[in-house]
Every structure is written in structure tokens, then in C-alpha cells.
Amino acid sequence: MSVTSSVPAKYELRCRECVKTWGNQPRSICDDCFSPLEVSYDYDSIRATFTRERIAQGPPSMWRYADLLPLPENFQPTVPAGFTPLLQAPRLARQLGAKNLYLKNDAVCLPTLSFKDRVVAVALAQARSFGFDTVACSSTGNLANSLAAQAARNGFQSWIFIPADLEPAKILGTQVFGAKLVRVAGNYDQVNRLCSQIADERSWGFVNVNLRPYYAEGSKTVGFEIAEQLGWRLPDNIVVPIAGGSLITKIKKAFDELIQLGLVEPKPVKFFGAQATGCSPISTAVKTGSSEIEPQKPATIARSLAIGNPADGHYALKTIKHSGGWSEDVSDPEVVNSICLLAETEGIFTETAGGVTVGTAGKLYRQDRILPEETTVLCITGNGLKTTDVLVGKYETDEPIPPKIAEFDKYLERTLNAPQKNVPKKDVPETVEA
Amino acid sequence: MTITVQIPTALRRLTAGAGRITCSATNLGELFSVLDQQFPDLNPHLRDEAGQIRRFLNVYVNEEDIRFLGGNTYAFQDGDEVLLVPSIAGGSAEAVDVEPSVS
Numbered sequence: 001m002s003v004t005s006s007v008p009a010k011y012e013l014r015c016r017e018c019v020k021t022w023g024n025q026p027r028s029i030c031d032d033c034f035s036p037l038e039v040s041y042d043y044d045s046i047r048a049t050f051t052r053e054r055i056a057q058g059p060p061s062m063w064r065y066a067d068l069l070p071l072p073e074n075f076q077p078t079v080p081a082g083f084t085p086l087l088q089a090p091r092l093a094r095q096l097g098a099k100n101l102y103l104k105n106d107a108v109c110l111p112t113l114s115f116k117d118r119v120v121a122v123a124l125a126q127a128r129s130f131g132f133d134t135v136a137c138s139s140t141g142n143l144a145n146s147l148a149a150q151a152a153r154n155g156f157q158s159w160i161f162i163p164a165d166l167e168p169a170k171i172l173g174t175q176v177f178g179a180k181l182v183r184v185a186g187n188y189d190q191v192n193r194l195c196s197q198i199a200d201e202r203s204w205g206f207v208n209v210n211l212r213p214y215y216a217e218g219s220k221t222v223g224f225e226i227a228e229q230l231g232w233r234l235p236d237n238i239v240v241p242i243a244g245g246s247l248i249t250k251i252k253k254a255f256d257e258l259i260q261l262g263l264v265e266p267k268p269v270k271f272f273g274a275q276a277t278g279c280s281p282i283s284t285a286v287k288t289g290s291s292e293i294e295p296q297k298p299a300t301i302a303r304s305l306a307i308g309n310p311a312d313g314h315y316a317l318k319t320i321k322h323s324g325g326w327s328e329d330v331s332d333p334e335v336v337n338s339i340c341l342l343a344e345t346e347g348i349f350t351e352t353a354g355g356v357t358v359g360t361a362g363k364l365y366r367q368d369r370i371l372p373e374e375t376t377v378l379c380i381t382g383n384g385l386k387t388t389d390v391l392v393g394k395y396e397t398d399e400p401i402p403p404k405i406a407e408f409d410k411y412l413e414r415t416l417n418a419p420q421k422n423v424p425k426k427d428v429p430e431t432v433e434a
Numbered sequence: 435m436t437i438t439v440q441i442p443t444a445l446r447r448l449t450a451g452a453g454r455i456t457c458s459a460t461n462l463g464e465l466f467s468v469l470d471q472q473f474p475d476l477n478p479h480l481r482d483e484a485g486q487i488r489r490f491l492n493v494y495v496n497e498e499d500i501r502f503l504g505g506n507t508y509a510f511q512d513g514d515e516v517l518l519v520p521s522i523a524g525g526s527a528e529a530v531d532v533e534p535s536v537s
Contacts (some may be wrong), residue, residue, distance in 0.1 A: 029520045031444050034479050035490050036522070193494060196519050200443045209522050309499060311521050314489060371482075387505055 010045060011070045013037040014211055019371045024070075026130050026210040033137055037213045043260060050261055052082045052232055058081075062118050062221035068168040069122055069221070070214045072129035078153055081117040081223050084109050086229035088379070092358070093347035097365045099372040103236070103342075104226055106381050107350050112173070113383035114142035114351075115247065119218035120150045122244050123191035123207035132205035133157060136305055139208075140243065140304045142172030142351075142382050147207060148179035159204065161191050166303060169386045187298055192264075216312075219247045221253025222293045227379055229266050230233075234258075234267045236374035239361045241353045241381055242282050242327070243272040243305040245316030248270040251379075252319045271320050272370070273327035274360035276300035276335060283327035285317055293317060301332045301390045302352040304382060326369045330359035336390055338362070342380075357381075435512040439465065442518055448476045461505050462493065465516065480518070490521040 013022040018037035028037055048069040058064030062082025068076075085105045094099035106115040120143065127135050136159040137147050144160045151158035152393045158173030160174055164183040184191045192208075199209040207215045227234055234255055240248040248271055249298050258264045275283045281293045293313040298306035310316065320327055329340070335352050338359035343349050350358075357378050364370045439455045443527075446453055452488035455472070466487075470477045482488055494517040498506055505512040 028522050029444060029490070031447075032479075034488055034520050066521070189495065189499070193492070193497070193517075193519055197444075197517070212522055295499055297502070307520075309492070372512060429482070 001194065004232075007050060011039050012042045018339055022277045024126075024207060026126070026132070028210055028212040028285065033113070039213050039217050041068065041257075043194050043257070047261055050263070052228075052263055053111060054228065055228065055369070060220070062121065062225075065221055065224045068224070068254075070217050071122065071125050075125050075129075077121070079111050079117065079150055081110055081121045081218075083225055087346065087348075089346050090379075092342060094357075095341060095345055096129070096362045097372055098361075098370070098376060100375045102226075102230075102375070103348065104375045104377055104379050105221060105347065105348060106222070107348060107354065107380070109384040111153075112142070112145040113386070114140040114146065115219070115222060115379075115381040116146040118221050118261055119143075120207060122145040122218035123205070123211045123215035124150055124154055124156065125146040126211055127156065127205035127207070128154065130205065130211075131201070134159065134203075135205040135207060135211075136160065136195070136198075137207045137209075138162075138192045140186065140306060141166050141174075141386065142180070143208065144174040144181070145170060145177075145386075146172055148174045148177035148181075151179065152177040156205075161198075162189050162196050163191055165307075167386065167389055169388050173386065178328070188299075189295070192307075192311075197203060211262055216246045216250055217230045218253035219250035220257070222247065223251035224258065226251075227255065227258050228417070230375070230377075232381055233262050234264050234269050235269045235377045236267075237325070237370050237376040239274055239307055239357055239370075239378045240273040241357045241365065241379065242275050242316055243307045243353075244309065245282065245310040245312030245314075247381070249315045249319050252323070268368075268419065269323060270325040271323040272325045272360070272364055273316060273320050275327065276302040276305055276356050277307045277328040277329040277331050278302075280329040281308060281310060282313055282316055282320070285313075285330040286320055286327035291317070300335075301387075302335055303387075304351060304355050305352045305356060326367075328360045328363045328367075334359040336394065339384060345383070348380060350380045351382035351384050351387040353382050354380040354384070435460070435510070435516040436518055437465075437510045437512075439469070439516045440518065442520065444520065445476060445479060445518070447480065449473050460510055462487075462500065463506060465510070491519070492519045492521050494519060 012024055015030035015035050016038045018033045020032055046067050055064050060083045061080040065075045087103045088101045089101045108405035109115055109117045116260040134157040135151050137143050138161045144162055148158055158179040160179045161182045164185050203212050259266045275280050278357050279298035285293045295309035298308045339355035342358050360380050370376055401411050435458050436456050441449050441453050457468045459468050496513050
């Protein structure tokens with residue numbers, strides 16, 4: 001296995017704190033100061049090719065932004081990840097008290113229906129370049145699905161470490177791809193700590209440990225797409241679910257890069273973080289005015305966001321505060337009601353993280369932190385088919401009727417005269433009213 | 435009383451290759467003092483200029499984050515196993531605010 005790639009120096013790793021450069025290698029921390037490494041680019045060399053026109057000629061996937069991704073030379077994509085729909089959401093907007101609301105719908109991101117497909121695609125490009133034949137990750141579920149699938153498609157062995165209590169669909173959706181799945185009796189933070197130790201001992205490509213600087217860059221494509229799909233302009237506000245804190249900081253980086261390279265007009269964008277109350281270290285820090293993040297023990301149905309010690313929390317907090325944004329959190333019942341609200345109003349079935357985002361957005365509108373006329377984008381990062389367990393008992397299923405028209409007429413009469421069934425109770429009005 | 439400290443690979447060049455160290459420190463402050471004495475080059479990697487534990491360094495005692503045990507006030511017990519684990523972050527709140535270093 002080679003340790004360093006032969007990539008031309010269009011990008012390289014640099015310490016976020018002491019600014020020492022590290023070339024390109026599977027490494028995520030600076031040996032000198034123990035701080036995180038970040039991919040930095042030679043923007044002057046990219047400026048000539050990264051234009052609106054060139055991008056428009058690219059494929060309908062995240063690879064249209066390849067110039068601003070850390071990809072090996074002659075990289076050939078194997079999955080059409082990204083370029084998911086940006087949808088106007090007028091019916092949801094009416095419920096939230098909004099007038100100019102958009103949804104970035106990564107519930108339909110390929111190949112495994114979450115935004116994690118973007119980051120894994122970049123990480124595996126580098127894993128191949130660095131010569132790994134085994135890739136691994138710690139995961140709250142969506143990353144597990146994506147790594148297992150993309151490892152299979154690219155011929156890697158995969159080892160995947162998860163908290164033991166993950167949703168059944170996310171466990172099955174990992175095993176089906178032939179991954180080695182290790183269930184750990186602990187929460188995500190404990191799984192992640194274990195993986196840091198394993199990565200220290202083994203020559204595996206841990207996408208969110210030693211490949212993390214490259215992996216995290218894939219999240220920028222959410223930001224690039226939002227800007228392009230808005231007609232090469234930035235929104236006023238963006239609401240992003242926060243787990244480890246990487247996505248929100250990378251969307252900020254994407255917007256900054258587009259401004260720096262002249263693809264969009266400079267504009268202040270407010271960043272809003274969405275968390276579940278049962279795991280809310282970032283929103284707690286924002287609401288208490290703290291510059292430090294106190295770790296928490298997660299207790300929420302939003303398992304994909306259940307990270308109590310967010311590795312990128314410090315940077316996520318800075319992104320939110322410097323932008324003039326805010327962070328809020330919602331209870332588990334609000335999460336469920338918000339999943340149903342989004343489904344009923346816009347026909348999008350999102351997972352619990354999406355419920356967190358929609359519920360939080362409702363709070364932010366009610367608090368006047370987001371104003372109705374402002375262009376606001378909600379990031380829907382995952383698919384509801386993976387977390388159906390939280391809806392068990394939410395809907396009644398009627399007894400079947402005989403296949404006779406007279407029986408249907410009777411059924412109709414019964415149904416129309418009875419209180420409505422199969423409609424979620426609107427018993428948490430604070431999530432749906434302006 | 436004896437505790438064991440595990441040193442991650444990234445820092446072993448500063449501990450003459452030692453991956454496990456035993457000592458009798460009674461709390462985190464004492465542990466850092468012991469490490470300072472034995473490995474003077476290690477200190478700047480563990481604490482910042484103000485003497486605070488570095489933001490991206492996590493300390494665990496028997497697999498539990500020491501912040502859940504009281505942090506600096508936690509009194510080590512005989513046989514405690516202390517892990518120093520870097521926090522694997524990768525975000526950037528101001529990634530393009532500084533000049534690109536590659537040319």
C-alpha cells in the first residue's frame with residue numbers, strides 16, 4: 001500500500017490550527033498539534049475551469065463539481081451520487097408560516113438514499129488511490145449503508161461498526177451488501193472512539209477517521225447544488241441537521257468557494273442547526289451563549305443524529321454564530337409529527353433527521369429568527385423507509401373488505417361518517433402552526 | 435495506586451516509542467505533570483498555551499469520557515486505564531478565509 005498519492009498538488013492536507021501542510025495521505029490529524037486536517041486547494045489554478053458554463057456541461061451528479069473535490073487524477077466515478085432535487089415547498093411553507101421555502105431532497109440521493117453517498121464516493125476515490133483494499137467506518141446507519149454499497153460496487157472489503165440499537169432497516173441495509181457488520185454495545189461516541197483505536201492499529205481506510213479530510217469534502221456538493229439550482233445565487237437561510245457537525249461547515253465552505261471563484265454574488269447566509277432535544281450539544285451551546293460544547297449522552301429516536309460528542313461541533317458552532325444564525329432542537333413527538341407533516345404536504349418521506357429539520361424550521365419561523373419572505377432551504381438528508389419503526393402505531397389499518405362494490409359503498413359510508421382515520425393526530429400544534 | 439495511560443501512535447515519537455505508561459497520578463492535572471516530567475516534548479501536544487487540555491484531544495477513563503466523570507476533578511482509582519484519543523474532526527468554519535497554501 002502506498003502511503004502518499006501521486007496526485008498533482010492541486011489540493012493537499014493542511015492543519016486547521018497550525019497551518020502545517022501534509023501533502024496527500026490517509027491522515028486526519030496534525031502530528032504537531034493534534035488538530036484536524038483540512039483539504040486546501042490552489043484556487044487560482046481552478047478558477048479557469050470551474051465556471052458556470054463548464055459545470056452545466058457536466059454530468060447530472062455531484063461529479064459536475066469535480067474541480068473542487070479532492071479526487072485522484074483520472075478518477076472515474078462509479079456511482080451517480082448527488083444532484084438531488086431542490087424543490088419549492090409551498091404547502092409545507094403555508095403550515096410553517098413561510099413564503100419562500102425550498103427542500104434539498106437527499107432522501108433520494110443515489111445509491112443508498114442519504115447524503116452520505118456523497119462523502120463515501122469521495123473517500124473511496126482516495127482509498128483506491130492510497131492502495132487500501134479494506135475500508136471501514138463508524139456509523140449511525142446511513143454511512144453504514146452507503147459504505148457497504150459503494151465498497152461492494154468498487155471491490156473493497158468493508159468493516160462497519162455501529163451502535164447495537166440501530167434501526168433494523170439500517171442494519172439489514174448494510175448486511176445485504178456483504179459488509180462485515182460489527183454491532184457495539186454502546187452509543188455512537190463509544191463506537192467512534194473504538195474505531196479511532198482500531199484505525200491506530202490497522203491499515204484500513206476508515207472513511208471517517210484517517211480518510212476524513214477527503215470524505216468530508218463530499219458534503220460541499222450539497223452547497224454547490226443548492227446555489228446552482230437557485231440559479232447561481234445563495235439563499236438567505238439554510239437549516240441543516242447536525243450530528244457530528246461536518247455537513248453545516250462544509251456547506252459554508254462550498255458557499256465561500258463559490259463566492260471566491262466568482263460563481264455567485266457575495267451574500268451573507270444565515271446557518272441554522274437542527275438537533276433533537278435528546279441529543280443537542282450544539283443547540284444547547286448556542287442557546288446558552290457558550291463557546292464550548294459540553295458532551296451529552298444521547299437519548300432520542302433520531303439515531304442518525306445521536307452524536308453526543310460531535311467531532312466538528314466546535315466548527316459547526318462557529319459557523320452558526322458567525323453567520324448570525326441560531327440552533328434549535330425538537331422533542332421526539334415533534335420529530336414524528338414533522339415527518340408526517342412533510343409527507344402530507346410535499347410528498348416526501350424523510351427519516352427522523354428530516355423530521356428534526358422540519359420541526360426545527362417551524363420553531364425558527366415562530367421565533368422570527370427566519371422571516372417568511374426570506375429564501376430558506378431545509379436540508380432533508382435521509383429517507384423515511386429506513387426509520388419506519390418510529391411510525392409503528394401511528395396509523396390504524398382497517399380490516400379488509402370483500403371485493404364487492406356494495407361492500408365498498410358500505411365502507412365508504414362508514415368511513416365518511418366516522419372520525420377520520422389514518423390521519424396523524426395534529427396534537428403537537430407547535431410543530432405545524434406559524 | 436497505579437494507573438495505566440495508553441499513548442496513541444501519533445504521539446509515540448515523543449515518548450521514546452512507549453505505547454503504555456504506568457504511574458500513580460491521582461487526577462488529570464497530576465497525570466499531565468507526570469507526563470511533562472517524563473516526556474517534556476509531549477506537553478505542547480496535550481495542553482494549549484493557557485494550560486488547558488487541547489480542544490481536539492479526548493481523555494477516556496475505562497472507556498468513559500472523563501468529562502462525564504467530573505473532568506479535572508475526577509480522582510483516579512487503582513487500576514484505571516486512561517486513553518488519550520484525538521477527536522477526528524474535519525470541518526472548517528472559515529476554510530477560505532486564509533490564503534491557499536498550495537501554489
